[in-house]
Amino acid sequence: MLHQYEKLVLHSLKAGSKTLDELADSTGLNKDSASRACYWLKDKGAVEIHETVTQGFKLGEEGKKFLESGFPEFNLIKKLHAGKAFSELSDEEKRIGLPWAKRKEWLEIEGNIFKLSKLGEKILREGQNEVLMLKKISEAKSLGKEDIDAVKALLGRGDVLRTTESKQLSLSITKKGEGLAGKEAADIHGEIHLHGDVGARKLVNTLTKEDITTGRWKEKEYREYDDSPVERSRPGKKHPLRKAISRIRKIFLELGFEEMEDRLVESSFWNFDALFQPQDHPARDLMDTFYLSSPEKISLPKDEVVDRVKKAHEEKWKYKWSREVAEQAVLRTHDTAISPQYMLKVRKGEKKAPAKFFAVGRVYRNEATDFKHLSEFYQVGGIIVYEDATFRDLLGLLKEFYRKLGFEKIRFIPNYFPYTEPSVQVEVYYEDRKQWLELGGAGVFRPEVCLPTWGKYPVLAWGLGLERPVMLMMGVKDIRQFYRNDVSWLREARV
């Protein structure tokens, strides 16, 4: 099916090529809509578009004045003919009219006396064709051959005439377009009669209710469809990242995980301190973290967990821990920020151990964006809170997760995070590119993280990237593509 506009345009162009103005006139569309429809049809190969530039004229300031009150030289000879004295002429008639009247040989000079020439008398009788030409231009009528000299004469004279350039689209229908138009017409009229070889047999386009119920269909033959292009149907769709999130959530739910309720704005305490990141850690630097000016602080939980975290920092990192620093509000830099809060819930009995938790959410890094980096992106985080959990379980779980996501080959490489030990970097092998790609981090939370919050040990934890595997699956090269939301791209995007 074609868009309404497209149908109108095809129909009109079938009768002959047109300029955009003519097309707009004949279809009743405004120029905007008509041109848009033409470009759509061009994509479908149904219409050809040529751009031509036409020169035109419009009146300048002087031109408008002359049209209204006459050319000064004309007014001059009129007054002289009426017997007015030279002193009675206006300033303009003297200054501009006199030289022009002389140049045009409307005046003859005998001694000190001006006299109308034969030509001048004729002009006075028949009128000045330059005025007629100006009139035509002001009324946007097309100029005739007789106007050419007048235009030439006036173009060089002050601000009488201005040239204009207008771009005009000239539009014509292609073979394919004719096919489309024919089909559309057939669709509209329902039935067409074919003569010649087919004789008087009726070829029918549409199967109607009447045909079906009365049995008339038995007498009819239905027109075959050709392979001419059809309009694209535009279904509603989920965003590609959202589809990936659904898939990932499903995997964790299948594996028996409970989804955590999380927050984007956190205190530094939960984002850093509870995860055993010392307060002078480079990751807490202004360069990497979005700190907030409103709210500037987030109050710490009224719970002994604060003192226990403080103690862990002071004993192990050997510095004076500051409450103020821990209260600073941040946009969370990783979704692991929610994990120690759920570990505390387990300690308090609000959740029961052993437990598996996960979350998919946005995280923030205060860094310049480029094709590989965003300041706002998704992370897939999770923890297993279980006294008998092992490092092997962590590796097994990550393997299972990526296998379900379609990555069969996965490997683990030692890495470092202040809050896990051992720490793992997860890489998957991407067959199409024959390349290992880093997808995230994982590890066993240190006792310094587990004991102040949960009170027991160990907890398995991971924070994995979302955009990168989706980029791989979709062949997207620039991570920013996901958030640019170009509607045309989204319409075509497939995961």
Add this chain to the structure above:
Amino acid sequence: MLPSIGLPVESVEGDSIYVDVTPNRPDLLSIEGIARALSTFMGGKPKHYSAKDSGIKLHIDNSVLPVRPFIVAAVVKNVKIDEKKIESLMQLQEKIHETYGRKRRKISIGVHNLDAVQPPFFYKAVEPSSYSFIPLDMEKKLTLSKILELHPKGVEYGGIIKEFKKYPLLVDSKEQALSFPPIINGELTRVDANTKNIFIDVTGTDANAIMDALKIVSLALVDRGGELFTVEVIGKRKFETPDLSEKVVALPAEKINKMLGMDFTEAQLLKLLAKMGYDSSNKKVKMPCYRVDIMDWVDLAEDVAIAHGYNNFPPSLPNFFSIGQEKRSELLEGKVRELMVGLNFLEVLCPNLTNEQECFGKMLATEKPHVKIKNPKVEEYTMMRPWLAPSLLKVISESKQAELPIRIFEIGDAISLEGADVKQTRSLACVLYDPKATFSEIKSFADAVAREMGWAVEMRPCEHPSFIKGRAAEIVHKKKRVGVFGEIHPQVLNNFQLEQPVALLELDITSFL
């Protein structure tokens, strides 16, 4: 090989290999350190280090205590050094400064030609304009305050000490400057290819961290054939540095095995630890003196895992049963999303980060309390969005080439401030961009959403600055406004450079939980 000891290879160019050193392992910041780790990993014997007394004393004056209280030092004699080695030594220092040393605030290292100066040494604080010397890479004497002004390192690191009235200084017995920590050394003690004996000083704000740095730098020189000597540091107490003692702990075999999920014998564990540089005797583990990152038994466990090879662990799964449970808000928003897709809308995902102009200015809306960024890097991102409508208008303004009509929606976070509390809710917003987009059409969608979701709502006319007067309505649930819809004001359309009418709906779906 490098990745398996925890050194991911960043890139290989010709004969050069670039590796990522994680910040917990400053001992791997030098070629010598990496060679040391590789040697034991491939079966070499763990190394032990010792030092003789140099007889050199370093006195700490009380004046420096409020400014930069800690200093340690060492002497390495008979080094054979060339330009290349000097460059690698500089690189090691700079790397320690940047990460472990928190850009010299916590740790600052000076390496000197010992033979150019006369011990004992004195560490003190002086008036910035009272003392001058020739700093490295300059030709003239400058006062300390001039160095902060004129020397590139002074400009870069001056901030660390500017707040103090007196600046730290390390001089010899003839009052000649070795260094002006943490800024710059003196030209006098410059190390070059002819240097035989080296004096290393490390100053800072953390007594442990500077000792770690001293060990790492001096052992790198020892591995190149130098002989290590201690320096006696005399302040409130006397002690010899560097401290090369090796901590000895009982092998926590059971804990390690339980956490890793393995059944290594003690002999196996000790063998694995030996690969990582640990020596042992009688089931006791000796921690290498340069492994400054070891805090607890879990650090040993990680080294066992690294030595065994992460990929050699048979994967397993946690052996308890649990039931999957999605969060309530996701359940709800999943239903709304299905509905919107069914109504032929295309989903978009926009950043929550935005700016005041986009969010209020262009929308003709009055500014409300919102979550503001303290340290924005770009003008575009200065706040978190309290509503989704502006994001969607922006999407359309950036999708000019797309065929009409456009119908898009987003379910996203709306973040606002209520008093001092951050309120984070999920919002649905949808937009019709179409020459025929009208109030009635968007109302029919508002109606469909409420009806299909079974939400009891009331819709009544309202005034909203972003909408055309008389063509806006609010959605009310339990006597609270939870949403708004209507035809967007032409001035707003102009602001977003849109050329067709827009009908828009925004609804807080969290309020129906």
